[in-house]
Amino acid sequence: MIEFLVFWLGLIAGSFMNVCIHRLPEGGSLVRPRSRCPKCKTTIAWYDNVPVVSWVLLGAKCRKCRKPISARYPAVELLTALLYVALWRRWEGDVPFAAAACAATGVLVVIAYIDWDTFLIPDVLSLGLLAAGLAAAGINPLFSGSVGMRYAWSFLGALTGFAVCWGTAVMGEWAFKKEAMGGGDIKLLAAVGAWTGALGAFDCLIVASMFGAIYGVWLIAAKRLKRQDPIPFGPFLSAAAIFNFFYILPFGFPFEQ
Ligand SMILES: [Zn+2]
DSSP, X not given: OHHHHHHHHHHXXXXXXXXXXXXXXXXXXXXXXXXBOTTTOOBOOGGGOSTTHHHHHTTTBOTTTOOBOOTHHHHHHHHHHHHHHHHHHHTTTOHHHHHHHHHHHHHHHHHHHHHHHHSXXXXXXXXXXXXXXXXXXXXXXXXXXXXXXXHXXXXXXXXXXXXXXXXXXXXXXXXXXXXXXXXXHHXXXXXXXXXXXXHHHHHHHHHHHHHHHHHHHHHHHTTOOOTTOOOOSHHHHHHHHHHHHHOOXXXXXXXXX
């Protein structure tokens, strides 16, 4: 029963995240105006704005202009709902952290889509996630020791994320003679470190590189990539960071936390 509620909350969060994904890059307000069809600008009635359900009932078309509505909207809602249920199961019994991990995961999904669309990660998201990670360190079960120690681990994690990503960016630029990672990626990995510690930040970069490599190989195999086509790294960092909320690769020393 409670999982059904978590799933429903995930759908509603996903619906709001869709708004963020489309309005944040344009600098628009997140609450006004009400949702409109991107094609004909008709305000969408509440009964046509029910997560996933409305999209299916409307046959993926706007009620007014009958132009297609992207499958991305219900996909984001469904993805978020499934992640919320999975996070709830992973952190069952630790309600405050399960809720915090769900909120952070929502921000990570928004970052992934915005970076995918625009090659930019808004500071309000990456730095907001960093601040939230530092603030939540006291209740974070990924850190051990006293409350003071947990804040120290979180801070050290943020520093490590920043340093590891910055170092990789500098080396990448030197090796490939072009920018491989941007400032947005560096701030994002600092945020990941604040949530999951130095080990988490380190893991995140490795897992993200693996995800990116798999995607790159698939693109080449499917002949959909030209060598100079840039691929944003933020979506892979975000996916790896979400993975971290379930499982952190056990590298251990020198990353005991
Ligand atoms: Zn329309």
